[in-house]
Amino acid sequence: xPAEPGWWAETVGEHFGNWTAAAAxxxxxxxPEEAKSWPIARLSTGERLRLALVRALIVGPKALLLDEPTAxxxxxxxxxxxxxxxxxxxxxxxxxxxxxxAGQARxxxxxxxxxxxxxxxxxxxxxxxxxxx
Amino acid sequence: MASYYVTLSYWDxxxxxxxxxxxxxxxxxxxxxxxRNLLIAAIRMSVQLTLIGLVLTALFSxxxxxxxxxxxxxxxxxAGQEVMQRQDRRLSGWWxxxxxxxxxxxxxxxxxxxxxxxxxRPSPWYDPRYAIPLLGMILGNCMTGIALGLNTLTxxxxxxxxxxxxxxxxxxxxxxxxxxxxxxxLRSALMPxxxxxxxxxxxxxxxxxxxQILSGVPPVEAVKYQILVMFLIAGGTGFGAVxxxxxxxxxxTDARHRLRLDRLTAAQPI
Numbered sequence: 432x433p434a435e436p437g438w439w440a441e442t443v444g445e446h447f448g449n450w451t452a453a454a455a456x457x458x459x460x461x462x463p464e465e466a467k468s469w470p471i472a473r474l475s476t477g478e479r480l481r482l483a484l485v486r487a488l489i490v491g492p493k494a495l496l497l498d499e500p501t502a503x504x505x506x507x508x509x510x511x512x513x514x515x516x517x518x519x520x521x522x523x524x525x526x527x528x529x530x531x532x533a534g535q536a537r538x539x540x541x542x543x544x545x546x547x548x549x550x551x552x553x554x555x556x557x558x559x560x561x562x563x564x
Numbered sequence: 565m566a567s568y569y570v571t572l573s574y575w576d577x578x579x580x581x582x583x584x585x586x587x588x589x590x591x592x593x594x595x596x597x598x599x600r601n602l603l604i605a606a607i608r609m610s611v612q613l614t615l616i617g618l619v620l621t622a623l624f625s626x627x628x629x630x631x632x633x634x635x636x637x638x639x640x641x642x643a644g645q646e647v648m649q650r651q652d653r654r655l656s657g658w659w660x661x662x663x664x665x666x667x668x669x670x671x672x673x674x675x676x677x678x679x680x681x682x683x684x685r686p687s688p689w690y691d692p693r694y695a696i697p698l699l700g701m702i703l704g705n706c707m708t709g710i711a712l713g714l715n716t717l718t719x720x721x722x723x724x725x726x727x728x729x730x731x732x733x734x735x736x737x738x739x740x741x742x743x744x745x746x747x748x749x750l751r752s753a754l755m756p757x758x759x760x761x762x763x764x765x766x767x768x769x770x771x772x773x774x775x776q777i778l779s780g781v782p783p784v785e786a787v788k789y790q791i792l793v794m795f796l797i798a799g800g801t802g803f804g805a806v807x808x809x810x811x812x813x814x815x816x817t818d819a820r821h822r823l824r825l826d827r828l829t830a831a832q833p834i
Contacts, residue, residue, distance in 0.1 A: 432733070437726030439744065483730075490734050 434498045436483030443469045446486055456485045460511050476503040484512060494525040501535065513539055569779040581606070623692040632692045636699055640669045643707040650711040653718045653828045655815055660829070663811045664710050671804030672703045675796050683792055701772065701793055702800040705757060709801035710808045713753030717812045718828055720745040729823055738817035746813055753805035757798050764794065 440446055444467035447453035454464055460481045474482070484500055497516075501509045517539065520526055530536055536543050543554040584606045591599035623631055644665025654660040676699045680686065686694045721728065724745060731741035739746075764770055772793060776786035818824050 433726075433729075435726065437724075437728070437730030439724075439727040439731055487734060492735075 432483050432487050432497050432500060434502060436479060438471045441470055443467055443471065443482060447489060453485055453489050456488060459515055460485065477508060480504060481508060481512065488519060497526060497528045499529055620696065623696065627691060629690050632690050632695055635696060639700060639703055640665060643668055643703050647707055647711045651715050651718065652831050656827050656829055659815050663808055664714060667710055667804045667808040667811065668703060668706050670807060671800045672699055672706050675702050675800040679796050702796050705797040706800045706804040708756055709753040709805045713749045713805040713809045714812055716752040717745060717749035717809050720748055721816060721825060725823065725825065732821055732823060738821045742813045742817065746809055749809045750805055754801060757801045761794055
């Protein structure tokens with residue numbers, strides 16, 4: 432998922448094949464049921480990022496590449512997104528998460544790779560503590 | 565059916581050319597600075613048409629499949645060059661010339677052969693008196709359709725890159741992800757043909773029909789020919805545009821369902 436996700440239809444609902452499944456995940460990130468008819472153009476950057484995340488999760492991927500998925504989110508949304516992804520990690524999803532937030536890396540990562548002066552240095556991470564299976 | 569037409573003398577043409585000179589005079593009066601281009605274009609048109617008149621006279625007297633084929637090939641190659649030049653962003657390498665030219669050749673030759681073998685049935689079937697003008701009309705419209713279709717495809721893919729890539733990322737195939745852009749490109753390609761069919765007879769009288777009427781063909785017969793030609797143009801443009809746009813999508817994506825805009829050259833200066 433890129434830092435600026437793309438959209439191919441006018442409204443939120445049109446981006447989800449199965450709205451019922453999407454609505455459950457969207458609810459966890461603070462979207463009401465009527466979000467289905469919201470025009471994409473009206474959404475804030477944070478809302479778009481959260482929607483794009485659910486859109487990516489709903490297709491049941493085996494691996495997820497996330498580029499700063501919480502960069503434009505408020506604190507409550509950051510917690511919700513971290514919790515949602517942590518649940519999926521426990522369920523077996525492989526996630527490569529790019530972040531500038533060292534605290535977030537510590538909370539989420541099982542293994543941290545730090546890019547420093549153009550080279551990759553591995554740091555020992557810890558198992559996510561934000562949620563339990 | 566007796567046909568009668570008024571032959572024109574060179575003096576008649578010279579008299580009509582005064583109108584172009586008046587245009588040039590207006591350009592001078594209003595400071596438009598187009599008089600030079602106008603006169604060059606008028607001279608070019610006269611020379612080109614005179615030459616093609618001589619070529620057609622020779623071709624019609626030969627009735628040779630080889631020379632007819634060569635004339636057809638030359639027309640298609642010129643049209644291919646024109647399609648390439650009308651692209652803001654061109655496909656890289658040989659695709660730039662090859663895709664438009666190949667699709668135009670396929671569509672216009674198929675449709676012309678279809679008309680020659682079914683409706684018109686001249687003897688021999690490749691008689692250049694029928695084959696060349698018919699192909700010319702179909703090719704001209706195919707060229708416009710394919711140029712518009714390919715240009716819309718490449719421009720839309722650039723503008724809507726993130727939406728196409730978002731769908732690819734979520735597991736859509738390259739054909740599904742490019743479907744909205746493909747539809748837009750095909751609509752653009754076919755719009756001039758649809759508009760021209762809608763306006764013909766009400767807003768405009770087509771050149772071929774008018775030409776036939778001026779040369780003594782009864783209007784009802786000329787109209788039948790025109791309707792046939794419009795159907796052929798619609799068919800040829802449709803086949804050519806579909807092949808070219810799908811070929812464009814094929815080239816601008818790959819077997820791993822990635823968008824490959826690196827296979828486009830930079831925007832051409834206008």
